[in-house]
């Protein structure tokens with residue numbers, strides 16, 4: 580099936596193509612952790628989903644102040660996209676019940692950042708969108724509407740700040756809404772209490788309503804590479820069909836969720852080819868890998884080779900999904916940044932700062948730090964400090 584694009588949708592056709600010329604030019608990741616680097620066309624956008632996907636599954640209530648501190652710390656690492664909360668039913672996901680306060684806080688006290696940041700929030704239905712919009716309406720000048728000129732969304736090196744850390748961004752934040760469909764009926768029933776078709780009907784209202792307010796909309800599709808209830812055989816053509824439906828409703832981006840981490844390299848390739856065959860462009864795609872089976876970076880490499888330049892990750896490898904038993908967190912932001920930099924790709928992110936944040940937040944919520952790179956860098960720094968101290 581071909582994806583019929585609404586005429587009104589902005590087109591990326593005129594934008595400069597991004598080519599993966601990176602695998603050739605390996606760099607020392609440790610040398611490029613600072614924000615002060617030269618921009619190149621090897622830019623990869625990393626979207627931090629820790630404050631939402633990373634925390635939503637925690638059983639113990641995490642104080643609002645901790646969630647806000649996490650967002651504020653992340654905002655200072657060079658990120659341009661942070662998923663900050665979720666306007667879902669609190670009885671379904673209690674941990675996200677304070678998302679209204681998080682959005683209010685971000686609007687009233689925009690976190691200090693080097694770049695303009697887009698903060699995204701999930702909304703499963705019109706009720707969730709209305710809750711978010713009522714906060715935006717009460718704070719009309721405190722966020723930016725989406726426009727091609729002013730947005731930080733496209734993977735583009737011009738979004739990487741070359742400023743020094745003291746020159747912080749003063750523009751108001753962008754706000755973005757996300758809907759989340761499923762690739763299988765069983766997961767849709769568990770996650771949204773309705774069929775895939777019914778969920779798409781509801782998302783249409785969310786997408787149209789959000790866009791009427793000038794908000795950009797991302798559309799997740801979960802369990803694209805394996806469902807906890809239906810197994811490995813998720814039909815990539817069905818995923819592509821749902822993606823086309825969502826884009827035709829006006830979604831600006833499709834985020835393919837390997838919710839269970841069951842994805843493998845060959846099936847990731849097959850999925851991306853199915854998306855391509857359906858007319859979905861790489862520029863419209865984000866990959867969202869959970870690392871339950873340790874395949875997230877392998878699948879990331881396959882996606883990079885296919886031409887994808889936008890990836891989700893969570894600091895410290897936080898996360899899981901309440902409706903995907905056994906699923907562990909997203910690929911950690913630290914591991915993803917290190918991996919990208921080892922391939923010569925630019926992320927614009929401060930890996931040392933991210934490693935500190937991963938260490939801090941996992942301690943705060945009493946979870947082990949799941950980032951191999953984060954732990955390695957912290958260990959290396961500790962060893963260097965001890966060596967230095969012994970010389971004094």
Ligand SMILES: CC(C)(COP(=O)([O-])OP(=O)([O-])OC[C@H]1O[C@@H](n2cnc3c(N)ncnc32)[C@H](O)[C@@H]1OP(=O)([O-])[O-])[C@@H](O)C(=O)NCCC(=O)NCCSC(=O)C[C@@](C)(O)CC(=O)[O-]
Pocket residue numbers: 632635665666667668669670671672701703704706707708710759770771772799800801802835836837838867900901
């Ligand atoms: C969709 C519903 C609401 C349907 O849930 P439902 O129970 O069928 O809905 P309902 O319309 O019958 O409402 C039930 C109650 O919830 C209230 N309600 C209804 N909607 C809202 C709302 N938006 N905000 C606040 N309250 C709401 C509503 O008012 C009512 O309250 P009551 O009268 O019982 O007191 C529910 O199933 C839900 O909230 N599901 C969300 C589940 C979720 O958040 N899952 C995790 C996010 S998805 C994910 O993590 C995957 C992803 C994105 O990361 C990608 C990947 O890894 O694959």
